[in-house]
Amino acid sequence: MENSFIKALAGIVGAPNTLTDPESLACYGYDSTPELQSRPGAVLLPGSAEEISQVMALCHEAGVRVTPRGSGTNLSGGSISFDAGVVLQTSRLNRILEIDEENLTATVETGVITSALHREVEAKGLFYPPDPGSMNISTMGGNVAENSGGLRGLKYGVTDDYVMGLKTVLADGDLLKTGGKVVKDVAGYNLNQLLVSSEGTLGIFTEITVKLIPKPVAKKTMLVHFPQLEQAALTVSHIIAARIIPATLEFLDRVTIKCVEDYAHVGLPLDVDAVLLIEVDGHPAQVEEDAAGIREICERHHCSFFQTAAGPEEALKLATARRVALSALARMRPTTILEDATVPRSCIAPMVKLIQDTARKYDLLIGTFGHAGDGNLHPTCLTDERNPDEISRAHKAFGEIFEATIAMGGTITGEHGVGVAKKKYLPKLVGESGLRVMRGIKGALDPKGILNPGKIFSLTSD
Amino acid sequence: MENSFIKALAGIVGAPNTLTDPESLACYGYDSTPELQSRPGAVLLPGSAEEISQVMALCHEAGVRVTPRGSGTNLSGGSISFDAGVVLQTSRLNRILEIDEENLTATVETGVITSALHREVEAKGLFYPPDPGSMNISTMGGNVAENSGGLRGLKYGVTDDYVMGLKTVLADGDLLKTGGKVVKDVAGYNLNQLLVSSEGTLGIFTEITVKLIPKPVAKKTMLVHFPQLEQAALTVSHIIAARIIPATLEFLDRVTIKCVEDYAHVGLPLDVDAVLLIEVDGHPAQVEEDAAGIREICERHHCSFFQTAAGPEEALKLATARRVALSALARMRPTTILEDATVPRSCIAPMVKLIQDTARKYDLLIGTFGHAGDGNLHPTCLTDERNPDEISRAHKAFGEIFEATIAMGGTITGEHGVGVAKKKYLPKLVGESGLRVMRGIKGALDPKGILNPGKIFSLTSD
Numbered sequence: 001m002e003n004s005f006i007k008a009l010a011g012i013v014g015a016p017n018t019l020t021d022p023e024s025l026a027c028y029g030y031d032s033t034p035e036l037q038s039r040p041g042a043v044l045l046p047g048s049a050e051e052i053s054q055v056m057a058l059c060h061e062a063g064v065r066v067t068p069r070g071s072g073t074n075l076s077g078g079s080i081s082f083d084a085g086v087v088l089q090t091s092r093l094n095r096i097l098e099i100d101e102e103n104l105t106a107t108v109e110t111g112v113i114t115s116a117l118h119r120e121v122e123a124k125g126l127f128y129p130p131d132p133g134s135m136n137i138s139t140m141g142g143n144v145a146e147n148s149g150g151l152r153g154l155k156y157g158v159t160d161d162y163v164m165g166l167k168t169v170l171a172d173g174d175l176l177k178t179g180g181k182v183v184k185d186v187a188g189y190n191l192n193q194l195l196v197s198s199e200g201t202l203g204i205f206t207e208i209t210v211k212l213i214p215k216p217v218a219k220k221t222m223l224v225h226f227p228q229l230e231q232a233a234l235t236v237s238h239i240i241a242a243r244i245i246p247a248t249l250e251f252l253d254r255v256t257i258k259c260v261e262d263y264a265h266v267g268l269p270l271d272v273d274a275v276l277l278i279e280v281d282g283h284p285a286q287v288e289e290d291a292a293g294i295r296e297i298c299e300r301h302h303c304s305f306f307q308t309a310a311g312p313e314e315a316l317k318l319a320t321a322r323r324v325a326l327s328a329l330a331r332m333r334p335t336t337i338l339e340d341a342t343v344p345r346s347c348i349a350p351m352v353k354l355i356q357d358t359a360r361k362y363d364l365l366i367g368t369f370g371h372a373g374d375g376n377l378h379p380t381c382l383t384d385e386r387n388p389d390e391i392s393r394a395h396k397a398f399g400e401i402f403e404a405t406i407a408m409g410g411t412i413t414g415e416h417g418v419g420v421a422k423k424k425y426l427p428k429l430v431g432e433s434g435l436r437v438m439r440g441i442k443g444a445l446d447p448k449g450i451l452n453p454g455k456i457f458s459l460t461s462d
Numbered sequence: 463m464e465n466s467f468i469k470a471l472a473g474i475v476g477a478p479n480t481l482t483d484p485e486s487l488a489c490y491g492y493d494s495t496p497e498l499q500s501r502p503g504a505v506l507l508p509g510s511a512e513e514i515s516q517v518m519a520l521c522h523e524a525g526v527r528v529t530p531r532g533s534g535t536n537l538s539g540g541s542i543s544f545d546a547g548v549v550l551q552t553s554r555l556n557r558i559l560e561i562d563e564e565n566l567t568a569t570v571e572t573g574v575i576t577s578a579l580h581r582e583v584e585a586k587g588l589f590y591p592p593d594p595g596s597m598n599i600s601t602m603g604g605n606v607a608e609n610s611g612g613l614r615g616l617k618y619g620v621t622d623d624y625v626m627g628l629k630t631v632l633a634d635g636d637l638l639k640t641g642g643k644v645v646k647d648v649a650g651y652n653l654n655q656l657l658v659s660s661e662g663t664l665g666i667f668t669e670i671t672v673k674l675i676p677k678p679v680a681k682k683t684m685l686v687h688f689p690q691l692e693q694a695a696l697t698v699s700h701i702i703a704a705r706i707i708p709a710t711l712e713f714l715d716r717v718t719i720k721c722v723e724d725y726a727h728v729g730l731p732l733d734v735d736a737v738l739l740i741e742v743d744g745h746p747a748q749v750e751e752d753a754a755g756i757r758e759i760c761e762r763h764h765c766s767f768f769q770t771a772a773g774p775e776e777a778l779k780l781a782t783a784r785r786v787a788l789s790a791l792a793r794m795r796p797t798t799i800l801e802d803a804t805v806p807r808s809c810i811a812p813m814v815k816l817i818q819d820t821a822r823k824y825d826l827l828i829g830t831f832g833h834a835g836d837g838n839l840h841p842t843c844l845t846d847e848r849n850p851d852e853i854s855r856a857h858k859a860f861g862e863i864f865e866a867t868i869a870m871g872g873t874i875t876g877e878h879g880v881g882v883a884k885k886k887y888l889p890k891l892v893g894e895s896g897l898r899v900m901r902g903i904k905g906a907l908d909p910k911g912i913l914n915p916g917k918i919f920s921l922t923s924d
Contacts, residue, residue: 100806100808101703102699102702102703102807102808103806103807103808104702125705126705146648147648147652149646153645153646154645158646160652160655161623170895170899174895174898175895176893176895176896176899177893177895177896178892178896180806180871180872180873181806181871182804182805182806182836182837182838182871182872182873182876183615183616183807183836183837183838184611184615184620184804184833184836184837184838184873184876184877185804185873185875185876186608186609186659186873186875186876186877186878186879186880187873187874187875187880187884187888187891187892188880188888188891188892188896188900188918188919189656189659189660189664189899189900189903189918190609190622190655190656190658190659190660191896191899191900193622193652193655193656194651194652194655194656194903196652197648197651197652198651198652202651213707214705214706214707215705237564240564240566241563241564243587243588243676243677244676245675245676282745282748283744283745283747283748283751284747285745285746285747285748286744286745286747286748289745342644342646342647343644344562344565344642344643344644345564345565345645346562346564346565371646374645374646375644375645375646376644376645376646409642409643409644410642410644411642411644411646411647411648411649412649413647413648413649414644414646414647414648415646415648416648417648418648418649418650422649426649426650429649429650430640430649430650431638431639433632433636433637433638433639434638434639434640434650434653436636437632437638437651437653437906437907438650438651438653440903440906440907441651441656441902441903441906441907443906444899444902444903444905444906445899445902445903456650456651457650
């Protein structure tokens, strides 16, 4: 990147917010995705929507590529600049602008940390349900760009279900305002929901208005052990079939259970195939009945242990088993490949079995946990990127897993995005027409292809 | 339209499904929008997705314009062909293909009647919440194209919130499959939600997969009279502020009350400003508490009458007052202009007042009813299209009403769509950037501009 151009950028965001030293470029050269890194040409930390708009106008004119970045918790390489372009880091736009109790909305700047919003709204008896695993560091803008999920998706949906309004800087610096505080709006195309999950390829969010709901008054947390995987999967299906919709219905497999127990010593057994973490919430009477119904279903499916948390502290302890799953797995080997294959929830049992068979076939250590109620599993391969043979086997294994996911009517990514890591699987899923339409939309909004280039799909057929 | 071209179309859908006689062309020349009609060149009733695809391929090649049509209940002129093109009527694709109780989804062909789906899923203890006023005649494809709302939107959301998968025929006849039965899917752009509410301008749906939820077990219906409008509006705000989310929170103003009583003799008083119809549903204990809380809030705001339905039959009777509102108003004068201005729900009181003042200013009879909990009002002007002076005053009045709606942070259409009827107000709402992005998307998906041309926005700046 030319010095004069960097100077012009610094003129917009200020010299202290324009990083070009090798240490900074190295730090911003990777995100939470294994195996991927690439040094950007410059890192900018703008302080306002206006500054982002000016930066984009300048980059657009010069044809310089820009990768927006929140906290870099991305798991598909989506926040890495692969062509020495600009990384545009949004963390300085971090104000919660308004919590509107009458309209049940919150308006935040894009860099607000997800859990900071949780705390703020819950203090008012309100609730913003999306709770991605990275919520203590992830930004709201990142959540919107990736359409982040979380543990409460089964009952409450994901980020997409809560976005009501956006302010977005487009590729050429133009400002776009979509939606707002109205709960119903059909005036023109639904640009809000198109922008959600566009992974920074269509625009950079500056302000986000989300829907809030009343905070559920009661909650019950249960932890259940199953000697047999098949029975745990049937339990998931039968809970839903009994018309019970838990807030959380999470699953850990045998490998994950062992790693969690080694790591956190929460008292998990080492001789069971599966553990389910189940949370129901709502009206106290509903919660009681749902919990009783769930217990009956678990027992009918031969669970070996059923524990209900006595209070909030014990609930937190039970939930720990699931919350630490990724960290517990990650410490086993140098490299963690965390995937998010998602199938219709009726296919959970065959999917887990297929993952385990595939791990054996390629002699890999894969632990699986995830959002069983959503059919959203996290097969997590524990490997070492310095071992090319093992890595190659891992990629082959995931190739087969994704192929099976698609064959079951599932998707290659339930919540982590396509980024670059899953680009090669997308054509198979969305087909030629799907790709053609997505490329058309990208071309219309970003004709020069400068916004987060190379992510999701290539601009032309390869 | 040339005879040889009509012959080619008939070769695809069959001669009996190709209508060109003057009577048919007249019948398909209008929808439920007042003041608008235009005779199409031909009406086709295809019997399959494959036939729709072939029709589109042929029309695309020839540059012939196509307007998709469900049951013609559209209120913004969206299902009228204004350029002697083809009307493509989807009513023959009317099979409910599957109700999947394990994954809580229903898959239907595009021409299935909304209430037919309701009946089918409710028989299985499941629930498809969207219930637009026209649900007994409207098609699911039409509901998706317009993102239809209904009386249960406050708690349950609208059509958009339930669409999981679509099969769509694109402008050139290509088939596009988006989404499916997975509850979480972030693989590429959210084309599902872009296609919802695109008003037939981006593609023609052939198959729709929607999310189902468990049917609420208990329900309570309340009818409340308020001598003063202001107090009714405050009641709406305070119910939400008390963290109670009714399934239904509907409003009738004085004009509407009088018309409903004249028409249906349901025992409404003629000396009150407002009636609220409120329904809560869910767990019986929750329903009891919510109803008690609502009663307390209504009484605090000086309601003059509060009735709770004793059972389902009485509930139906109470709901009649709201369900017949449009019919009751429509019979007063030859022409009914039904609008759907929508504001943040905190602005209900000033909005209703503004509508009443505007009616007085232009010497018009406007009754207002609607979804108060959503901020979605239906100011309904009772007029006569043979009286050009009155019609001109009506348009001026609605122009001012929409201007005020936008100024309050609202939208020009909450559930009826833009079509042609509200095209002129869209630029003010979405701005130049919004229009540019929408035009870009339209151009990418339908470069020849043959799909429902002239709806929502013009392809070029006028």
